[in-house]
Amino acid sequence: MTRSSAAELDPDDLGFEHVPETDQSFENALAKARDGTRLTVDDAVELLTTGSDAPGIDRERKEAVLEAADRRRAEVVGDEVTFVANLNNNVTTACNTGCLFCNFKDTAHQFEADYGDEHAGFTKTPAESRAAVREAVERGIYEVTSVSGLHPAFALNEEHHEILRGYDDAASAANYKPPETYATNPGTYVEQMDAMSVDGVHLHSMTPEEAYHARRGTDWDYEQVYRTLADAGLDSAPGTAAEILVDEVRDVICPGKIDTRGWIDAMEGAMAAGLDTTATIMYGHVDNEMHRAMHLKRVRDLQDRTGGITEFVPLSFVHERTPLYEHGVVSGGASDAEDELLIAVSRLFLDNVENVQTSWVKYGDEKALKTLSCGANDFMGTILSEEITKRAGGSFGEFRSFDDYVELITSVGRTPVERSTDYRERRRIDPDDGPPFGPRLGPKADGTPLLSERERAERGRAK
Secondary structure, three states, X not given: OOOOOOOOOOHHHHOOOOOOOOOOXXXXXXXXXXXXXXXXXXXXXXXXXXXXXXXXXXXXXXXXXXXXXXXXXXXXXXXXXXXXOEEEOOOEOEOOOOOOOOOXXXXXXXXXXXXXXOXXXXXXXXXXXXXXXXXXXXXXXXXXXXXXXXXXXXOOOHHHHHHHHOOOOHHHHHOOOOHHHEOOOOOOHHHHHHHHOOOOOEEEEXXXXXXHHOOOOXXXXXXXXXXXXXXXXXXXXXXXXXXXXXXXXXXXXXXXXXXXXXXXXXXXXXXXXXXXXXXXXXEOOOOOHHHHHHHHHHHHHHHHHHOOEEEEXXXXXXXXXXXXXXXXXXXXXXXXXXXXXXXXXXXXHOOOOOEEEXXXXXXXXXXXXXXXXXXXXXXXXXXXXXXXXXXXXXXXOOOOOHHHHHHHHHHOXXXXXXXXOOOOOEEEOOHHHOOOOOOOOOOOOOOOOOXXXXXXXHHHHXX
């Protein structure tokens, strides 16, 4: 029987029903993990807590869990560490959802045309999104990741606008105000997808929360919404907005968001529409190890039913500028040991998801490299622009070159591999070939190190 060391608050203070106590033993759970037996939620709790009755994580037991996960990683994906050449193009920070873990948003009324004061937020028109993507494709990227706030003027398409305009009080009933209310019109989701889908780029966008926003006030189902978006250029969907898939936690940190069932329904709708997806967990706030284990079970069950999840992405809560921290609800995020164990147990528990990602944006280089020995095999992407973690207080940068990747990955004895978004196309990189190392998989990637068109021309003249 174990008691959590993870949550910043005692779960009893928040009235949580689910607490990290089990009738399993750590030794039995570890034995199952080592021999490849499918783990239960109780097993995962024991591994995440190291089964200690005393406060804190047992160091020797933790290392045993990490070793088991590293062996499983080697068996499943070998020694390759993958990464992708991508751009983050977030369309807007306007959002009224009020999630307490987020500092990316700006209250939407600040974006209205008659708002007199300045604010730090932004909204891009479809034309601006197209320009940003086109420039990045010229530099060699081939994936665009777009995750945005829930701007009240955002609608799926013109038909959706007409439906929402028909509400007597659309602002209250459907979080909707017409585009003419705002200084900048974000266009429709369809227009933004079309704008970002240029030059053969892979468009990875529309979280379950955004998909809900794109169907609010209608009787449309998620599959219908995602098919409409796919027709406009969407290629795959990020399974963010998951946070913790336990409603008692969501009721504390994001009460305005879709619930667990809504997230699962949206993911199933995306995959029914023929889209690959990813899945995430955002942990280290008020959650405990039982919540984390329950989350993993829901992701595994979803993958059993659909088979459409290409990677699992653990996201450690960055607390410094978030309302949860500023209001004293938490005093920090997860510890290094908790981060390592979460990645390790994700690898051991999710026996039907091949790829587990680590994050240099969340962890920094040294710690992210360590997690490559804890079960992770994917090292994110070049990013080019990152706003969400940076606004929450992250300080590890927002760009990574391919030369950086090769140097980092080879420093820990692993093989660097450029990949496509869906992992179906891969290119092993031989460090002995010498820099620059790429990218090469994209429509305009020629091996130069993510240079702009002007930089490429200057490089050519210099030869």
